[in-house]
Amino acid sequence: MFVASSFPVITAYHLDTLEPQQMRGALLSLMGELAERDGVIARQGQEVVFKQALIDKLMHENALLKRMKFAAQSERFSAEQKSLLDETLDEDLQAVADEIEQAMQPVAGRQDKQVPKRAPLPANLPRREIRHEPECTTCQTPGCGCQMKRIGEDVAEKLDYVPGVFTVERHIRGKWACAKCETLTQVPVDPHIIDKGIPTTGLLAQVLVAKYADHLPLYRQEAIFGRAGMVIPRSTLAQWVGTCGVQLQPLVDALRVDLLQHRVLHADETPVAMLKPGKGKTHRAYLWAYATGSFENTKAVVYDFCESRAGEHARTFLGTWKGSLVCDDFSGYKALLASGVTEVGCLAHARRKFFDLHAANQSQIAQSALEQLAHIYEIEREVKELSAEQRLAVRRERTKPLLDALHEWMTLQRRKVPDGSATARALDYSLKRWAALVRFVDDGQLPVDNNWIENQIRPIAVGRNNWLFAGSLRAGQRAAAVMSLIQSARMNGHDPWAYINDVLRRLPTQPNSRIAELLPHLWIQTTLAA
Incomplete structure (x- = not known):
């Protein structure tokens, strides 16, 4: 749009009636006006070019994000290859859509876009009503003053969240004495994973699941507990995790033994950065994953954290196992195949x-x-x-x-x-x-591809974005052990917290000969007596 000029319109008649000095002034004014209009046109042209370039850039970015998010869904036969960053992609897609909308519409002409109808919040959630009623129910219209009647209401529901609340278990052991024989009797308390510590198995399970399933490092958990009113130092949390890792290792060893009883296994590996001791730098370690075949009745996965991708790690884990191994073409499996293991391609x-x-x-x-x-x-x-x-x-x-x-x-x-x-x-x-x-x-028991193990290794890739690196080989092996139990519990439809909580409670008194009863695919949850 051109800016209206404040200069008078000069016609040929006016030029004929003007003196030379006046004519020069009029021409200069006219040239100034034309130059000003040319500047406006140039600025508007530049703005159009800039906005179009911005729109093209955002459209291109939007197309790439949509392809990353929806390509796996539109490709019917690679649905398992969906991006591991769905949440970030959703955020980016919405941000780009908003930027495109801003670039394409002037602020004054923008209209509210249609918002899809939101699904109702679950009916089983507790409700806390907040009433919004006028302080005075007398009509405030000048000259009226009548008593108003309530004719209905509008209800809007919002989802709220209250952080976890700590409770204290008071274990009161009655002392009973015999006056005649002077003996003292007390009922013993069942042993705990950490006998002289303050945490219950429920709290320990929460720390483990939050760290290895929800990918919350201990410093974040320390902050979360602090907001809930309980200060638990990070060093204390780390000690708890270390103890639990040691206590759970026999169960993971039993899971590996059970895994190797199956004829069909999947194998894959993914890199994880590990801190190099004494150097303050990281190097590429690998977390190997082994799972029972996708058509097997037993659903289990065992992770093995190793310092490298060398094939010797796979040979060490599988030992004398001979069966059908579903894997990619990685050269690390070649020695296994030469030793009698049957290769199943993906x-x-x-x-x-x-x-x-x-x-x-x-x-x-x-x-x-x-x-x-x-x-x-x-x-x-x-x-x-x-x-x-x-x-x-x-x-x-x-x-x-x-x-x-x-x-x-x-x-x-x-x-x-x-x-x-x-x-x-x-x-x-x-x-x-x-x-x-x-x-x-x-072979009807063999799968067509290795997507089954790629699904089981996905939580590792997600967690990798939160861990940054494994602090040591031991820390990586402990993480692999706990995640083996958590992911196997998920595969069998268990709530990871309920499983870990029950296992930690029963493990101190569980005979080694019956340790297999606590494996995720054999686990039957028990309840505490009142």
């Missing part, structure tokens, strides 16, 4: 190569491969709940012909593409591992 890894290729350059070969793999995964969804025998029959009848056709097609396409190209690498990944990738067709 079809999701093979599919991911083609997905990345298609996302990068819209490759027709990649698209065709994805479509063929989609049919295989469609069958897998149908047979997921069947028995191993039924699953095997369907795979041999329907899946094997599809895989044979896919292998023949891949071999033909590989001859057409040059060595070293991205397409060649994607094809080679599958062709070189074909025997392992299709092994599931001849």
Whole structure:
């Protein structure tokens, strides 16, 4: 919009009637006005260019965030590969949407956007009513003064939170004496994980679950407890965690023994920074994860914290175990495979190569491969709940012909593409591992991919953002032990706090010969006597 000029309009008639001096002044005024208008136009043009660039940048960022958040959902056969940062993505998406709205609409012309209807808050939550009523129920309209009547109400519910409240258990042991024989009798108290300490198993379970399941470091828990009115030094919390780690280790050892009784296992590993003693720097350690097969009746996972990614750690953990190991193509597993372990490939890894290729350059070969793999995964969804025998029959009848056709097609396409190209690498990944990738067709107990263990290793990747690093090898091993129990409890549908609380209460009196009763997949919760 042009700024209205305060200069008079000068016409040709006016110019003819003006003296030379006046004419020069009028021309200068006119030139000034034109220059001012040109400046306004230039500024408006720059503003339009800037806003459009900002909008384009935000639109691009929004598209990337949406792809990160929704790509795994839209890709029907890689739903387990969802981003580990869903919460951050939701925040970023909303922030970018608001910035785009601000850039596209002037403030004065902005309209309230439609807000989706909120789901009602759970009916089982306690309600505390806060009444908002006028102090005077007499009409305040000038000249009226009538008594008003209540005709209804508007109700808005807001979710509130009150931090946890500490309570104290008073263990009162009565002293009973015999006057005749002068003997004293007292009922003994059951032993505790920390006999002479102040924490109950409930408090210890809270500290462990908060640290290893909710990823709250001890200094944050110290602050939370302080706000609730109880000052517990971080050093004290650390001592509790160390003691519990030692007490729980036999249970983790028993879980590992039980795990190795199964014929099908999954394996994967993820990096974790570990502080190098004496140097104040970190180096890359690894947390290995081993889980029972996704079709096994027992649901269990054991984490093993190691200083490196060397294959010797996997050999040490598995020992003399011989079975079918579902894993990726990491070279650390090669020695195991040479010792008699059967390799089961991950079809999701093979599919991911083609997905990345298609996302990068819209490759027709990649698209065709994805479509063929989609049919295989469609069958897998149908047979997921069947028995191993039924699953095997369907795979041999329907899946094997599809895989044979896919292998023949891949071999033909590989001859057409040059060595070293991205397409060649994607094809080679599958062709070189074909025997392992299709092994599931001849065994109904084998899964089609390694996504099961990737789901179990996800909490480690989430927690890694909060830990920053493991303070020592021992600290990493203790974390791996506790997280093995917590994640296995989750896999079996247990509340981690209830499980850890009950195990810590029973563990001091549990015979070693019956330690397996406390394993997450065998655990039956007990209740305290009143």
